[in-house]
Amino acid sequence: MAQEDVHHLDDAGLALGLSLGGGGGGAYDAARQSTTGSRLSMPSPRALEPSLTLSMPDEATATGSGGGCGGGAAHSVSSLSVAGGVKRERVEEADGERASSTAAAARAGAGVEDDDDGSTRKKLRLTKEQSALLEDRFKEHSTLNPKVALAKQLNLRPRQVEVWFQNRRARTKLKQTEVDCEFLKRCCESLTEENRRLQRELQELRALKFAAPSPAAAAPPSAAAPAPFYMQLPAATLTICPSCERLGGPAAAAKADPDRPKPATHHFFNPFTHSAAC
DNA sequence: TGCCCCTGATTTCTTACATCA
DNA sequence: GATGATGTAAGAAATCAGGGG
Numbered sequence A: 001m002a003q004e005d006v007h008h009l010d011d012a013g014l015a016l017g018l019s020l021g022g023g024g025g026g027a028y029d030a031a032r033q034s035t036t037g038s039r040l041s042m043p044s045p046r047a048l049e050p051s052l053t054l055s056m057p058d059e060a061t062a063t064g065s066g067g068g069c070g071g072g073a074a075h076s077v078s079s080l081s082v083a084g085g086v087k088r089e090r091v092e093e094a095d096g097e098r099a100s101s102t103a104a105a106a107r108a109g110a111g112v113e114d115d116d117d118g119s120t121r122k123k124l125r126l127t128k129e130q131s132a133l134l135e136d137r138f139k140e141h142s143t144l145n146p147k148v149a150l151a152k153q154l155n156l157r158p159r160q161v162e163v164w165f166q167n168r169r170a171r172t173k174l175k176q177t178e179v180d181c182e183f184l185k186r187c188c189e190s191l192t193e194e195n196r197r198l199q200r201e202l203q204e205l206r207a208l209k210f211a212a213p214s215p216a217a218a219a220p221p222s223a224a225a226p227a228p229f230y231m232q233l234p235a236a237t238l239t240i241c242p243s244c245e246r247l248g249g250p251a252a253a254a255k256a257d258p259d260r261p262k263p264a265t266h267h268f269f270n271p272f273t274h275s276a277a278c
Numbered sequence B: 001t002g003c004c005c006c007t008g009a010t011t012t013c014t015t016a017c018a019t020c021a
Numbered sequence C: 001g002a003t004g005a006t007g008t009a010a011g012a013a014a015t016c017a018g019g020g021g
Helices: A003-007 A010-020 A024-036 A037-041 A057-061 A096-109 A128-140 A146-152 A158-209 A252-256
Strands: A077-083 A086-091
Touching: A096 A252, A128 A146, A146 A158
Parallel strands: none
Antiparallel strands: A077 A086
């Protein structure tokens, strides 16, 4: 279907993931660990579903002539794709009949209606009430559990609720990544400026030392300098090791003084690398 | 009217887990 | 009991496409 269309886009996606540093394995795994815990207690899918039903709801045939793969109606069998010769099926719910009726009700409720010939299909827009409830649930927990109950409450299909949560997570993460990038950018600029200032200060001190060694002139040139950006931040957001009193870590400290005894470990947590500072 | 942005939906891939030999 | 193969579900990432401003 659309497999061929997708491949040429992979490079761009990889570049984005690398540049933002948020797309890859570690963060992904960590997120999975924290969000998929509920699955641990789930019974075996095989025990739950002794048989698969491949029922196609009415709208599938009604919208089939729309063309393309995107924007299509969600089905009780939401996707049937061939990837690398392996067929994969995802059965959303056993009773497709209920799904179809619920979908029809949802469309009616959201003002979505198909033309008689089925050639046009309006995009579903969630009502304010539906969005508000979804947002509330998302604030409680960013993963959906249980989706069927919420879908019933919203008069939507479980698949639609599931997609909403997926999109919400993805876009929340994207926003957070942008915020983090901006923050790091400002940190970098501030540190660069601070570095320049210290270099100047060092030069001035050296000049003073060799020119006219006077204790009265010992006032640091930087006394009136504003605090660098990272010093204006809440302490919890900084990566400062109280042991080595350095921003950014012990690797540099260890390099400078390899014989330095290792202090008791009490490091701040780095919100960006999710690791200890040192 | 074209553009931008938001958002619902789809596709592909990865990972964790369960089951079986 | 340990181990590898296999199947499944869940979710992330990338993308498409409709629609409103």
